[in-house]
Amino acid sequence: MRIAINAIIPQSGRLKGYGYYAKEILSRMARQHPEHEFIFVINGPYREEHIFASNVKPVIVSPPARYALSFVYWHHILAPLALRKYKPDVWLQPYGFCGLTSGIPQVLVVADLGFLQYPQYIPWYHRWFYQLFTKIFLRKAAKIITVSDYVRYGIIHQYRVPAEKVSVVYGAARIGFQPLSWQEKEQVKEGFADGREYFLFTGGPHPKKNLMNLLRAFSLFKKWQQSNMKLLITGSLARQDDAILMKLKTYKYRDDVVCLDYLPDEQMAKITAAAYALVHPFFYEGFGLPIMEAMQSLVPVIIAATGSMPEIGGDAALYADPADPDAIAKQMLTLYKDEKLRNTLIEKGKLRVAEFSWNDAAEKCWQQIVKAAGQ
Numbered sequence: 001m002r003i004a005i006n007a008i009i010p011q012s013g014r015l016k017g018y019g020y021y022a023k024e025i026l027s028r029m030a031r032q033h034p035e036h037e038f039i040f041v042i043n044g045p046y047r048e049e050h051i052f053a054s055n056v057k058p059v060i061v062s063p064p065a066r067y068a069l070s071f072v073y074w075h076h077i078l079a080p081l082a083l084r085k086y087k088p089d090v091w092l093q094p095y096g097f098c099g100l101t102s103g104i105p106q107v108l109v110v111a112d113l114g115f116l117q118y119p120q121y122i123p124w125y126h127r128w129f130y131q132l133f134t135k136i137f138l139r140k141a142a143k144i145i146t147v148s149d150y151v152r153y154g155i156i157h158q159y160r161v162p163a164e165k166v167s168v169v170y171g172a173a174r175i176g177f178q179p180l181s182w183q184e185k186e187q188v189k190e191g192f193a194d195g196r197e198y199f200l201f202t203g204g205p206h207p208k209k210n211l212m213n214l215l216r217a218f219s220l221f222k223k224w225q226q227s228n229m230k231l232l233i234t235g236s237l238a239r240q241d242d243a244i245l246m247k248l249k250t251y252k253y254r255d256d257v258v259c260l261d262y263l264p265d266e267q268m269a270k271i272t273a274a275a276y277a278l279v280h281p282f283f284y285e286g287f288g289l290p291i292m293e294a295m296q297s298l299v300p301v302i303i304a305a306t307g308s309m310p311e312i313g314g315d316a317a318l319y320a321d322p323a324d325p326d327a328i329a330k331q332m333l334t335l336y337k338d339e340k341l342r343n344t345l346i347e348k349g350k351l352r353v354a355e356f357s358w359n360d361a362a363e364k365c366w367q368q369i370v371k372a373a374g375q
Contacts, residue, residue, distance in 0.1 A: 001373060004088035004104065006079070006095060007040035007050070007058075008065065018111050020289065021147065021171045022094040027052040028362035029369075039086050041079050059086070071129070076100045090142075090373040092365075096130075098137040105372045107365075108141035109169075110134075112286035113154045114208065117307075121208045121283070135159055142372035145169045145365060147287040148308035169364045170312075172356040173292035176265055180273040180297075188274035192258060198230040199332060200275035200299075202268070202290045203282075210281045210304075212244055215251060216325035217281075221332045222253050229336070232271065234260045273297035277335055277342075280304065281322040288312050292356060295349030300342050302331045316348035 005026060030038050030053040038056045040046075043064040051058055061082045065074035080102035083091070091104040098106050115122045115130040122130070138144060138159050144166045146152045152166050180188070189195050199218070203209035211233065218231045231253075248254055263271065272278065278294035284307040291312055294301050303309045305319035313319070318335060320327040335342055 001090070001370075002037045002039065002086060002088045003369060003373075004039045004041060004083050004086065004091040006075075006091070006093045006097070007046075008043045008074075008095070018095075018286075020174060021111075021287070022109075023050065024171070024174075024358045025169070025362045025365050026094070028358060029366055030056050032362060033366065039083070039088055041082065043074060059083075067125075071097065072133075080104075090369050092369060093141070096137070097133075098140040100136065100140055105142040106140065107143045107145060107368050107372045108137055109145045109147075110138075110151060110155060111147055112151055112284065113158065114284050114286075116154070116158060117284055118208055121206065141165075143167070143368045145368055147171060148311055150308035150311055151286055167364065167368055169361050169368075170356050171287050171289055171292070171361060172358045173289065173296040173353055174265065174269070177269045177272055177293040177296050180270060184270070185274040188270050192232060192260070192271060193230045196228050196230050197276040198232045198258070200272060200278050200294075201231065201233045202272070202278065202280070203233065203235050208283045210283050210322050212247065213322060213325045213328065214279060214281050215244075215247060215257070217279075217328035217332060218257070219251075219253060220325060220329035221336070222256065224329070224333055225336060227336065228256075229276065230256045230258055232258045232260060232275070234268065234271065235262060269293070269297070272299060275299050277302060277332070279328065279332065280309070281320065281328055282307075282309070283322050285309055291317070292353050295353040298346050298350065300335060300345035300349065302328065302335065314348075314352050316345060316352040318345070 034055050040056055040058045042058055042060050043062060046058055059082060061078050065071045075097045076099055080099045088104055091106045093106055094109045096110050098108055115127050119127055138161050146155060146166060146168055147170060149168055152168050155161050155166050156163050201214055203211055272294055278290060278299055278301045280291055280301060280303045282304055286308060288309055291301050291303055295316060301313065302318045302320060303313050304322040306322060310319060318331045320331045
């Protein structure tokens with residue numbers, strides 16, 4: 001069988017959560033099925049380590065797709081024309097787009113429906129694109145994969161897609177996220193938090209990640225507890241909106257907030273493993289890899305009681321309403337004051353994260369590819 005893969009994003013230099021999801025699944029499928037050929041359709045220069053096996057053939061289709069209209073042209077005109085030469089049996093689309101002019105059976109992966117649930121956080125041109133094309137893409141696809149039951153439910157009920165057409169393929173934590181020894185944790189804390197314990201926020205500049213309410217919650221925590229705890233924020237704030245930048249300038253506890261840029265994976269893994277807890281108050285999330293990575297690192301988590309996050313956290317997390325800073329702060333205080341609860345959550349997290357596997361994800365994705373090719 002010959003499988004075409006839309007591989008335009010895994011070739012980029014810095015892979016974020018969804019890019020890792022695609023990379024881990026694609027690399028395993030290629031290696032687990034050497035008898036099949038994989039055509040990686042790429043829109044520019046690629047990294048050799050992302051051509052995972054000898055049965056992977058990279059095909060560059062240019063010019064690159066960078067903006068909404070160029071995405072339309074690339075997916076619907078350029079890529080289908082390029083694939084005519086190779087005659088694939090099926091085409092995997094990991095990034096939510098289908099080639100509407102192609103007759104190849106397609107497997108579509110949809111990460112979330114945030115543009116419907118929180119349209120105020122989506123730039124108008126992206127919102128326009130998704131509102132116009134998502135329904136068409138879902139109809140075009142032979143099979144649909146999503147990353148949680150929460151998103152699956154939204155696809156089925158918002159777009160009237162037959163339930164049997166949509167499958168859930170969970171992600172998992174990155175392998176490099178592991179527990180640290182006491183000495184290693186102390187080194188990380190000395191290097192990034194003046195030797196103090198810290199809460200960790202792994203977010204970045206997007207408003208959906210709810211940093212403003214976390215800062216309000218941290219203020220309440222500090223007011224109630226009078227501790228020397230710090231808050232580490234990872235992800236560049238250079239592109240953050242002015243409201244948060246102004247908030248940080250006048251923030252009462254600004255000396256206890258450490259803002260870090262995007263970090264290499266190895267360093268990010270150490271900062272995660274040395275944290276007192278991960279606080280993940282996102283308004284919405286398709287899956288939530290940082291939650292899994294903290295649990296795998298034996299770090300307890302406080303997460304939003306919305307979207308897919310209760311589905312991922314199970315009984316191994318503390319939950320709070322992301323719109324209520326008081327609720328977030330109370331969970332931070334609860335965790336800080338109850339060491340027994342903290343240890344219980346760590347143990348439950350270790351069991352929880354073991355239920356998610358990249359090998360299982362690759363196999364489930366492969367099953368949908370085979371079914372689509374058979375159609």
